[in-house]
Amino acid sequence: MKHRIINRREFLKVSAVGAAAAAVAGCAATPAQVAPAATAVAEKVAEGAPTVAAVATAVAEAPAAEAPAGADVTGKLEIFSWWTSGGEIEALEGLFKVMKERYPNVEIVNAAIAGGTSSGGDMKAVLQTRMMGGDPPESFQIHLGGELLVGSYVEAGLMEPLDTLYADEGWDKVFPPLLIEIASKDGKPWSVPVNIHRANVLWAADKPFADAGVEVPKTWDEFFVVAEKFKEMGIPAILIAENAAGFTAQVWETMLIALMGPEKFAGLFNGKTSWADEDITTGLQMLGKMLDYANPDYLATSWGDVNDLFVTGKAAMMIMGDWTPGVLWSKDFRDFTWQPAPGNTDIYQMLSDSFPLPKDVKNREAALGWLKVCGSKEGQDAFNPAKGSIPARTDADLSLYTDYHKWAIEHWKTDTIVPSLVHGAAAGLAFMTDFMNAVNVFASNKDVEAAKSALLTAATDAGYKTS
Amino acid sequence: MRGDNLTAILVLVPAMIFVSIFIYAFIFYTFYVSTVKWPTLKPDFTFVGLQNYVRMFNDPRFRIDMRNLVLFAGGFMTQCIVIGFVLASLLDSKIKSEAVFRTIFVFPFAVSGIVTGVVWRWLMFPQAGLNQLLGLDSKWYTTPKWGILAVTIAASWQFAGYVMALYLAGLRGINAELKEAAAIDGASTWQLYRHIIIPLLAPVTFTVIVLTGMGSIRVFDIPAVLGTGAAFSTDMLAFHMFQLTFQSNRIALGAVIASVMIMLAALLVGPYLASLQLEDAQ
Numbered sequence: 158m159k160h161r162i163i164n165r166r167e168f169l170k171v172s173a174v175g176a177a178a179a180a181v182a183g184c185a186a187t188p189a190q191v192a193p194a195a196t197a198v199a200e201k202v203a204e205g206a207p208t209v210a211a212v213a214t215a216v217a218e219a220p221a222a223e224a225p226a227g228a229d230v231t232g233k234l235e236i237f238s239w240w241t242s243g244g245e246i247e248a249l250e251g252l253f254k255v256m257k258e259r260y261p262n263v264e265i266v267n268a269a270i271a272g273g274t275s276s277g278g279d280m281k282a283v284l285q286t287r288m289m290g291g292d293p294p295e296s297f298q299i300h301l302g303g304e305l306l307v308g309s310y311v312e313a314g315l316m317e318p319l320d321t322l323y324a325d326e327g328w329d330k331v332f333p334p335l336l337i338e339i340a341s342k343d344g345k346p347w348s349v350p351v352n353i354h355r356a357n358v359l360w361a362a363d364k365p366f367a368d369a370g371v372e373v374p375k376t377w378d379e380f381f382v383v384a385e386k387f388k389e390m391g392i393p394a395i396l397i398a399e400n401a402a403g404f405t406a407q408v409w410e411t412m413l414i415a416l417m418g419p420e421k422f423a424g425l426f427n428g429k430t431s432w433a434d435e436d437i438t439t440g441l442q443m444l445g446k447m448l449d450y451a452n453p454d455y456l457a458t459s460w461g462d463v464n465d466l467f468v469t470g471k472a473a474m475m476i477m478g479d480w481t482p483g484v485l486w487s488k489d490f491r492d493f494t495w496q497p498a499p500g501n502t503d504i505y506q507m508l509s510d511s512f513p514l515p516k517d518v519k520n521r522e523a524a525l526g527w528l529k530v531c532g533s534k535e536g537q538d539a540f541n542p543a544k545g546s547i548p549a550r551t552d553a554d555l556s557l558y559t560d561y562h563k564w565a566i567e568h569w570k571t572d573t574i575v576p577s578l579v580h581g582a583a584a585g586l587a588f589m590t591d592f593m594n595a596v597n598v599f600a601s602n603k604d605v606e607a608a609k610s611a612l613l614t615a616a617t618d619a620g621y622k623t624s
Numbered sequence: 625m626r627g628d629n630l631t632a633i634l635v636l637v638p639a640m641i642f643v644s645i646f647i648y649a650f651i652f653y654t655f656y657v658s659t660v661k662w663p664t665l666k667p668d669f670t671f672v673g674l675q676n677y678v679r680m681f682n683d684p685r686f687r688i689d690m691r692n693l694v695l696f697a698g699g700f701m702t703q704c705i706v707i708g709f710v711l712a713s714l715l716d717s718k719i720k721s722e723a724v725f726r727t728i729f730v731f732p733f734a735v736s737g738i739v740t741g742v743v744w745r746w747l748m749f750p751q752a753g754l755n756q757l758l759g760l761d762s763k764w765y766t767t768p769k770w771g772i773l774a775v776t777i778a779a780s781w782q783f784a785g786y787v788m789a790l791y792l793a794g795l796r797g798i799n800a801e802l803k804e805a806a807a808i809d810g811a812s813t814w815q816l817y818r819h820i821i822i823p824l825l826a827p828v829t830f831t832v833i834v835l836t837g838m839g840s841i842r843v844f845d846i847p848a849v850l851g852t853g854a855a856f857s858t859d860m861l862a863f864h865m866f867q868l869t870f871q872s873n874r875i876a877l878g879a880v881i882a883s884v885m886i887m888l889a890a891l892l893v894g895p896y897l898a899s900l901q902l903e904d905a906q
Contacts, residue, residue: 282870289665308664308873315665400766401851456854457750457766587664587872594685594856601768601855611684618663 227260227526234523235266236512237284237297239277244483244543251539252351256530263523268294288315293515295524300581301350301509303426306342307585307619310515317514318345322525328532331550335574339582340511348511349532350549352541355479355565356577357411357498357506364470364492365392373474377415377443377499383473384450393472395447396463397455402590402597404460407579408476408498409444409596415500416440419573425621426576426583432616432623437609444596445603456601464488478508478580482561483545495561505572508580509549584619591615651886658879665873676880686881688856689864692772693888696860697840699776700783704836705829707780708787713817715788716795726792729785737782741849744778765850771857778846783839787832794828795821830896837892841885861885 234256240249246269253265270280277298284297288310299305310316323329323346329337332350340346361373369390374380384394398404414422416436424430452458452472464481466472468490475481476498485493497504512531518524530536537548542557547566555563576582578589595611598604616623658677661670680686711729715722732740747753748764755762765774798821806816844862852859861881869878 278871282866285665285870285873308666310665312664313666399854401853454763456768457763462751585664585873587874590867590872598684598855607684 225259225261228262230260230522230526231262232520232523233264233266233295234520234527235268235294236527237280237294238267238269239271239280239298241269241271244545248540248544251543252530252536255533255536255539256527259530260523260526263520263526288515291517293518295518295520296512296514296527298510299348299513301336301348301511302339302576302582303578303584303589304581304586305348305511305513308587309585310513311342311347315516316347317516318343318347319349319514319528320345322349322514322528326529326532331534331552333551333569333574336507336509336549339507339574339576348513349528350509350511351531351537352510352544352546353549353565353569354508354546354580355505355568356407356508356580357414357501357504358477358479358481358495359498360467360475360477360481360485360493360495362467362470362473362493365390365473369473373494373496374499375496375502377412380499381446381450384447387473388450393452394450394474396458396466396472396475397448397451397600398458398460398463399455399597399600400457400459402593403579404463404477405444405448405455405600406593406596407478407577408447409440410578411476411498411501411506412443412447413437413440414504414506414575415498416443419504419575423575423583426578428620428622430622432612432621433609437612438605441599441605441608444599445605448600448603467493478577479561479565480545482559495564503568503572504575505568506575506577507569508577508582510546588615588619588621591618654879654882654886657876658883660876662876662879663874665875667875672876676876677884680877680880680884685856685859685864689859689861692856692858692860693840695770695772696776696779696843697837699773700779700840701833701836703776703780704784704787705832707784708832709791709825711784711788712791712795715792726789729788731785732782733786735782737843737845738849740778740782741846744781744846745850748774748777765858766853767857768854769857771853775846775850775858778850779839779843783836787836790828790832791825794825798824830899834892834896838889841888841892 238249240246249267249269253267256263256265270277270283280298284294287293293315305311305316323337328349336350336353337346340348340350359373365387366373369383369386371383371386372379374383380394387394395408397408413425413436416439417425417430417434421430421436425432448455452463452466458466463472463475464484465488467475468485468488470492479495482495485491512528514521514524514528532550534548534550534552534554537550538554538557541548541553541562545562547553547558547562547569551570553566555566558566578584578592581589583589584592592612592615595608595615598611599608613623659671659673661668661672715726715729719725745765748762749755750763750766754760754764762774763771765771767774802820802824803816806820811819842862843860844866847858847860847863848866850858852863862885865878865881865885868874868881
């Protein structure tokens with residue numbers, strides 16, 4: 158050891174300089190640094206975010222003859238969302254415009270944060286540090302239902318109930334009762350839905366069905382018959398994108414709805430239906446069978462890929478939410494039809510973006526004004542055509558919407574409503590994540606028993622019925 | 625000397641306060657949180673002992689993460705050491721414009737992990753990038769089960785240049801007389817490396833192993849950009865921890881992973897510090 162040519166001490170000095178360089182380059186973020194970093198982002202957003210005030214003031218100044226009733230409300234209104242792309246920005250701006258007309262002296266701070274691994278992942282992390290740190294924004298985008306109600310801000314006692322607002326605005330008459338039920342905990346609603354998306358829709362490309370000479374399946378039995386036909390033709394009957402958790406879970410939900418019916422399915426999340434139910438086993442077996450008819454590389458396929466595949470006409474079907482037609486139309490593809498997922502006729506599986514009211518916000522008046530705009534007919538009709546969703550209210554102006562959305566609006570009024578699990582309506586985030594992960598692993602190994610036990614563990618954690 | 629000591633203490637105290645609060649206090653708080661219930665956003669400090677640990681060690685995703693950590697560390701270390709050493713040896717052979725090459729090789733180290741992740745996501749995108757350029761048909765990081773190895777390519781691209789710099793410093797420190805003596809004794813180039821250079825560089829290799837090992841344990845940015853893959857084939861501990869804490873609101877379970885990461889890091893650094901102590905004693 159005496160003849161060591163370079164001394165470790167000396168060498169350490171060199172390494173230390175290197176480590177310092179790493180820190181400067183920002184490559185060395187330790188886990189402990191993540192949270193403060195997120196706060197820093199939040200602060201930056203709060204300070205430097207572009208406000209739409211300038212644009213909107215111009216709009217508001219034109220009819221200066223009579224001041225609107227909300228003119229005495231002033232100050233800043235900070236709104237968190239993950240709406241940062243094309244149609245989403247346009248939709249949000251539509252809401253801001255209505256807000257500006259009604260409350261011309263409120264300065265809107267658009268704290269939209271893009272990115273993250275699940276929808277709104279980064280925004281949710283930033284929001285969490287703000288909420289836990291006692292500095293809530295006036296309102297924020299959140300999926301209506303479980304995502305807000307279970308294991309989240311409502312349970313932590315950080316939100317205000319909105320029963321009075323609902324009554325004052327007469328929303329109990331214009332929102333479907335089942336929707337209000339999904340938005341409620343302890344008999345009170347906690348957020349205002351601004352839109353509705355439908356999750357259980359089957360999208361069918363025209364050409365493969367014409368080639369095969371078969372009808373679009375209305376039940377899962379019919380589906381497997383048709384799927385066999387497509388298998389013989391050498392094309393995938395159904396497209397699946399499971400390079401990350403979520404897609405298959407959403408498809409499987411529609412399978413469970415078909416097997417259980419709306420009431421029993423909803424019972425999975427309120428303690429009336431057991432997660433050890435026979436239908437879960439049957440459902441997993443069915444899912445395994447269905448995956449045999451999917452694109453074989455589904456474990457490496459992303460959501461973007463399946464849309465690209467679908468428009469080539471080399472795949473027959475997709476079960477996905479109703480943001481799909483907007484994507485397909487933007488690819489200039491119109492040769493497809495839609496209907497409820499197999500076995501889901503007259504059942505509307507919904508998800509909804511909504512806005513709640515945190516306790517102790519800096520500008521409660523403006524926050525209430527914002528919620529009123531979100532729930533108003535004017536606000537919803539300004540938001541939804543651009544977003545590609547339908548209003549949560551049942552009195553929408555039909556002329557503003559596409560054929561698909563007119564179909565959806567009609568069904569929204571008459572169908573039985575069930576919540577979407579994967580999109581945050583049915584359960585809390587913890588259970589939702591566990592569910593998606595369990596299905597993701599199942600899609601890879603098709604181990605029914607392992608999936609059942611993973612689901613049971615998750616259900617036990619969430620306090621659902623397991624026996 | 626007394627005065628010097630006082631000055632030294634005064635100068636060090638502010639830093640020590642900050643370090644003890646912002647690093648050590650939070651580490652201990654994290655350990656504490658990992659032993660309480662705290663299952664949602666609402667704090668719940670009911671003591672549950674090691675229950676959370678038992679649960680995590682039985683969690684399929686956590687087990688996949690540990691497997692991925694082994695694969696990642698193996699792939700990452702091997703590539704960094706081999707590529708770093710080869711590049712350093714080439715640069716040390718008195719070539720022209722060595723400084724230019726040296727800068728080029730070290731450059732990726734100045735790029736942030738997020739940028740590395742984005743660039744390599746496009747390069748290794750199955751429908752484009754390298755596949756399109758070279759006519760390959762690899763699934764790269766989307767390969768079920770083994771995708772994590774593709775992730776190590778991106779990580780190594782970033783870090784190998786730095787390892788090269790370490791080896792280069794080591795090579796420069798080797799006494800030329802030793803090499804000459806070996807040459808006079810008739811050693812071939814291979815023998816020179818095998819018996820003289822590589823053993824003499826052992827301390828550098830040891831440091832590189834510690835650094836890349838630490839890098840493997842805490843890697844977050846590149847998997848965050850590339851995604852967790854099917855059945856968590858490219859998931860890593862730090863990312864799992866982030867999702868548990870910020871997406872599932874399972875604060876205590878997130879703290880368990882953080883604690884496990886700290887302990888793994890300690891296992892790696894412990895022997896290193898011990899060997900330094902030993903050397904000092906000698």
